[in-house]
Amino acid sequence: MNRSRILTRILWRARAFNKIDYARPCSITLCTKSIIIREQCTVTLKDSYIKKFMKAVGWMDQERTRLKLTGYFLYECVPDRVAYTEWFEELELPDTFASWFTVTELHVWMLLVRYMAEDVASIGTEKKKYVKGDGHFVRNCIIEALWADVGNRIKLLEGANPAIARKQVTELSEQFQASLVGYDEGLNDDKVLAAAAWRRFYSLSENVKAEHVAKIVHFIRHQISVLDKIPSEDLRWKPQINWLSICDH
Structure with missing residues (x-):
């Protein structure tokens, strides 16, 4: 039982180091993977898709x-x-x-x-x-x-x-x-x-x-x-x- 709790704590700690904070993506220094803010921003991606769709159907393309x-x-x-x-x-x-x-x-x-x-x-x-x-x-x-x-x-x-x-x-x-x-x-x-x-x-x-x-x-x-x-x-x-x-x- 104790081993299970200890293992759970270790996994949670390891997960915390790799967790991305979307509010402050650069606040965690122990994350080994580089974070590309543009790729993580869902609003930017959504706007891009909307613009592509409008261009395809001809809406708002002056x-x-x-x-x-x-x-x-x-x-x-x-x-x-x-x-x-x-x-x-x-x-x-x-x-x-x-x-x-x-x-x-x-x-x-x-x-x-x-x-x-x-x-x-x-x-x-x-x-x-x-x-x-x-x-x-x-x-x-x-x-x-x-x-x-x-x-x-x-x-x-x-x-x-x-x-x-x-x-x-x-x-x-x-x-x-x-x-x-x-x-x-x-x-x-x-x-x-x-x-x-x-x-x-x-x-x-x-x-x-x-x-x-x-x-x-x-x-x-x-x-x-x-x-x-x-x-x-x-x-x-x-x-x-x-x-x-x-x-x-």
């Missing part, structure tokens, strides 16, 4: 919210400022939803080209590397705004059927992806760019006037040059894009 609004503002510059009637008349396009989307798609692509350039970093003297950053995020927000607008406009079409509308959006999405690739390939070659415009605007029809395609190519070159001259800081928060008229080309 910079992310600002960039998302920038993407939506950029997209709104297209349907609000583009003179669609001039495009239809000048290029002899039918005044239909498909034509509206084709013209909108082209302007959206030019915005994507400008904003994706924000993430291109020079390495050394010649090599350039693309790193996903704010430009990539805003790009996705512009596209998100586009499809939100398309969905709303399709619902307003006379006699729109929800099932057919969903199918049309899916088809437009596939065409949109193909168009981005075609336009991207033509960035450094006018012939390739002309082929992409001919395919997208006129479905490679042989009856199209060559000057119409040339006008589109000239417009793209001129507009991208204008966008490229806009400073990066002017593209943030609430950018204002003034689109040139197709009639001037």
Whole structure:
């Protein structure tokens, strides 16, 4: 019985030397293990997890919210400022939803080209590397705004059927992806760019006037040059894009 009590006292004493006093972690000098106060602080860890969670879901992330609004503002510059009637008349396009989307798609692509350039970093003297950053995020927000607008406009079409509308959006999405690739390939070659415009605007029809395609190519070159001259800081928060008229080309 006495041995048991003595053993218990010895164990308690040994435990006391290794016990961490959270109020004063440095008060016990006989503890052989180093104490990292930051790791022992539960409040700090809890704040860290909360911040990570908020960042993951996008809560209280002002910079992310600002960039998302920038993407939506950029997209709104297209349907609000583009003179669609001039495009239809000048290029002899039918005044239909498909034509509206084709013209909108082209302007959206030019915005994507400008904003994706924000993430291109020079390495050394010649090599350039693309790193996903704010430009990539805003790009996705512009596209998100586009499809939100398309969905709303399709619902307003006379006699729109929800099932057919969903199918049309899916088809437009596939065409949109193909168009981005075609336009991207033509960035450094006018012939390739002309082929992409001919395919997208006129479905490679042989009856199209060559000057119409040339006008589109000239417009793209001129507009991208204008966008490229806009400073990066002017593209943030609430950018204002003034689109040139197709009639001037």
